Amino acid sequence: MSDHYDSHEWRDAGEIECIYVTGDPANDVPSFSVGHGGVTRIEKWTKSGSMASLPYVRVWKGDALLAEFCQHNLTGVYFKVPT
Numbered sequence: 001m002s003d004h005y006d007s008h009e010w011r012d013a014g015e016i017e018c019i020y021v022t023g024d025p026a027n028d029v030p031s032f033s034v035g036h037g038g039v040t041r042i043e044k045w046t047k048s049g050s051m052a053s054l055p056y057v058r059v060w061k062g063d064a065l066l067a068e069f070c071q072h073n074l075t076g077v078y079f080k081v082p083t
Contacts, residue, residue: 016042019057020076021069032059032067034080039066 018033019042032039038061045056045068055071 014082015080016044016057016077017080018042018076018078019059019069019074022073022075038062 016034018031021030021032032042034040034042039059040062041060043058043060045058046053047056048054057069057071057074057077058065059067059069
């Protein structure tokens with residue numbers, strides 16, 4: 001089985017634990033982690049673009065949508081390790 005996947009689609013690697021967002025190099029890279037700053041979950045999301053579906057992540061604080069980022073704005077995605 002190949003590890004290759006379409007860069008415009010999320011591979012099914014499990015539940016997202018933490019993301020790092022591309023930021024201003026002069027400042028710290030913003031990050032969101034489940035359990036920190038009120039973040040309750042980070043989920044994969046897809047939005048329809050004019051030519052294709054675009055991969056996004058949504059950051060939730062309880063039932064409120066805290067932030068949303070397109071995949072190309074992420075510098076790192078860390079997945080929860082199964083126990």
